[in-house]
Amino acid sequence: MFDAIKSAWALFLGLAFIMLGNGLQGSLVAVRAQFEVFNTSVIGFVMAGYFVGFFLGSIIVPRLVGRVGHVRVFGALASLASFGVLVYPIFVDPIAWFLIRVLTGVCYAGLYIICESWLNDRATNETRGQLLSVYMIISLLGMGGGQYLLNLYSPADFQLFTIVSVLISLSVVPVLVSAARVPEFEAPETMGPLRLYKASPLGVVSMFLVGTSAGVVMGMGPSFAYQQGLTIAEVSVFMSAIFVGGFIFTWPxxxxxxxxxxxxxxxxxxxxxxxxxAFGASLGNDNKLLVFIAVGLAGGVTFPIYSLSIAYTNDYLSPKQMVAASSALVMTNGLGAMLGPNIGAGAMELFGPSGFYITIAGIHVAMAAFALWRMTRRAALPAEEQGTFVAVPRTSAMAATMSPEYDHPEDDLVEEEQDLEPMDDLPEPPESAEETSPTEHEGGIKDGKQ
Structure with a gap:
């Protein structure tokens, strides 16, 4: 484990700065919007911009990296993200803030993709799982820790926006200094939605719904806490409890x-x-400890569903299909996240602040009902035929494809090259894999499980 961390410590340091900045920025914008007396539905619209941008960035940035290269794109995106956050206190307007959130989402999607590409390049079959676990921990702790930076200055002033800009700028130094070798980059393949749904209806639906839930929690959580009368320090604890819950419950x-x-x-x-x-909706703000416990439980039981959906879908796919399927699932999650803040804001307009929890409960009622229905439609896989659960950070499709369960042909090539010794008079290799094994199954949805 320590050898794996040592090999990528600079990347992890850069990612920690990125996560701290992202954690602070999301809560800061939502609370500042309350200070500016934006109504709840407008706040939902503004907060949704990040998820719109993140979705677009997941499509656009891989193409840019393929054309321009990792280093240039990373530097450009970091500069844009650092610039964008400084514009909030200058142009206090919902449309301007929405556009900045879109830009921020595009930039963060790209920063994650490029860092994860470098991280994946550092990994081997032996260290891939360890690196992914460390990345998961840094993701949760970084996003959670960023909430406490909200207490350094008043959200009504400009200093906190400057701190986010500084954190983004600092992330560039360890990442670019450590990236001595630029890896070959290929955008993750994706699978058609109908084919993916046919393989795993529950995986697709649960991924979409948990994305919607995440959009509600991350987009409207700070506004809910502020409307409930929590102080800025208590808003920080409230939001960090979500990540602490995810950290505690994901692996069990x-x-x-x-x-x-x-x-x-x-x-x-x-x-x-x-x-x-339901528990959270029934609470007032008299007992702050119960308020924190409620949101921590909500975060703790919903965060693992993201990785569970990927793991469940992969149980019905061949290793060669898992990368494409995971990429499609992450995009499905992104679609749900774009809707979440607006749905949550609408419910809060209709029911008051408790609409935040009512939305979370309603989304998961639908998920539980669909899961129960699917259990009547297809027999369960034996436990020994299931793959191993891997906790996946909720960042880009690149992270979702790093699982050691997947088919990573580049690792096999490296190992083979290390084992080969020079030999004379070797026979000519066949021109294609089909000549070697004409009857071999070419991969696809696992036999008998469709």
């Missing part, structure tokens, strides 16, 4: 899914989210 729930039908675990997690939502 994941390991449980390795020995049980994953559909059952998804349904249990969704029902728990409904219970956490």
């Amino acid at each position: 729930i994941g390991k449980l899914s390795d020995i049980m039908d994953r559909r059952t675990v998804i349904m249990i997690a969704a029902v728990a989210a409904v219970a956490a939502g």
